[in-house]
Amino acid sequence: MAEDVLVVGDAETESPTARRTFEGHEVECLAAGDDAPARAFCGTFESGLHRTDDAGETWDRVGADAIPESVTSVAVSPHDPAVVYAGTEPSAVFESTDAGETWTEFDGLADLPSASEWSFPPRPDTHHARWVEPDPADPDHLYVGVEAGALVQTRDGGETWEDRVPSARRDTHSMTTHGDEPGRAWVAAGDGYAETRDGGETWTHPQAGLDHRYCWSVVVDEADPSRILLSSASGPRSAHNPASAESYLYRREGGTGDDGGAWERLDDAGIPTGSGVVRAVLARGRDAGAFYAVTNRGLYRTADGGDSFDRLDVPWPDAYEGQTPSGLAVVGEANR
Structure with missing residues (x-):
């Protein structure tokens, strides 16, 4: 996994990149908010959660007295940049309302009926909160993906939790x-793709054309959320291990649920896929048709919805080709 955080286009330092190495600990997740573009959070495995307030020039550990050392997901609320969520191993979710200074654990998550079945295959004695997704339409609504076992929700700011529903995926990445x-969400999971139109009450699984169903990262177009990009592989070894990697990028357009079009594999769009390429981490840009993708082969951007990608001019040491990226955040993107 990745051990560095790269900052691209740092206007403060007039440098194309700034780098922080987390002392050999794996970087698990990254998040930043639009309203505080110099602030970002980085979760690591076994060295906790870190925050920068100067666009990556310096990082400080936060929450050391409250959060476990293995932070597996982090999210900034779209409603208030001071509200931050952190998911951990073992599975728990913490909230900060002061930009990471103090933290409170949400009770009740591990008391859900399905919790006895949660298990992460490489370490079957444990599990973790792989993803936390705040609902942009409701500040009290959070989705939490437990790897592996359940996609669960709270609709009252963590006071109570709703267990997985039958149509939800079990291995949300x-x-x-x-x-x-409002009410819509899109999921990339180890057991396939899914989407909802009713706030997670029910899920559909449009899979036509999706030949690789170990899904990792999903984004939708800023201007047209019926355009979806998805990274996937045939299984975990071909997704995450650079030595055996074989991953692909798919696009779907033209509708929702089973009424939309089939998935199209983007093999000739200017971004490397296939043998030797680990699954991409994707991020939505601020403009119509803009997406970013990072793999072990570099950082790429498309401005036309995935028809063509350009590699960004970012220093990329040979060592990065043997690593697997963990997170990607787009903050304050200028129109291009």
Whole structure:
């Protein structure tokens, strides 16, 4: 896994990149908010949660007295940049309302009926909160993906929790939502793709054309959320291990649920896929048709919805080709 955080386009330092190495500990997750573009959070495995307030020049550990050392997901609320959520191993979710200074654990998550079945296959005696997705339409609504076993929710700010529903995926890796589409969410999971139109009450699984169904990262277009990009592979070894990697990028357009079009594999769009390429981490840009993707082969951007990608001019040491990226955040992107 990745051990560095790269900052691209740092106007404060007039440098194309700034780098922080987390002392050999694996970087698990990364998040930043639009309203505080110099602030970001990085979760690591076994060295806790870190925050920068100067666009990556310096990082400080936060929550050491409250949060376990293995932080597996982090999210900034779209409603208030001072509200931050951290998911951990073993599975728990913490909230900060003061930009990471103090933290409170949400009770009741591990008391859900399905919790006895939660298990992470490489370490079957444990499990973790792989993804936390705040609902942009409701500040009290959170989705939490437990790897592996359940996609659960709270609709009252963590006071109570709703267990997985029968149509939800069991191995959620990432999710996305859209501010103009209340009730909708999109999921990339180890057991396939899914989407909801009713706030997670029910889920559909449009899979036509999706030949690789170990899904990792999903994003939707800022201007047209019926355009979806998805990274996937045939299984975990081909997704995450650079030595055996074989991953692909898919796009779907033209509708929702089973009414939309089939998935299209983007093999000739200018971004490397296939043999030797680990699954991409994706992020939505601020403009219509803009997406970013990072793999072990570099950082790429498309401005036309995935028709063509350009590699960004970022220093990419040979060592990075043997690593697997863990997170990608787009903050304050200028129109291009």
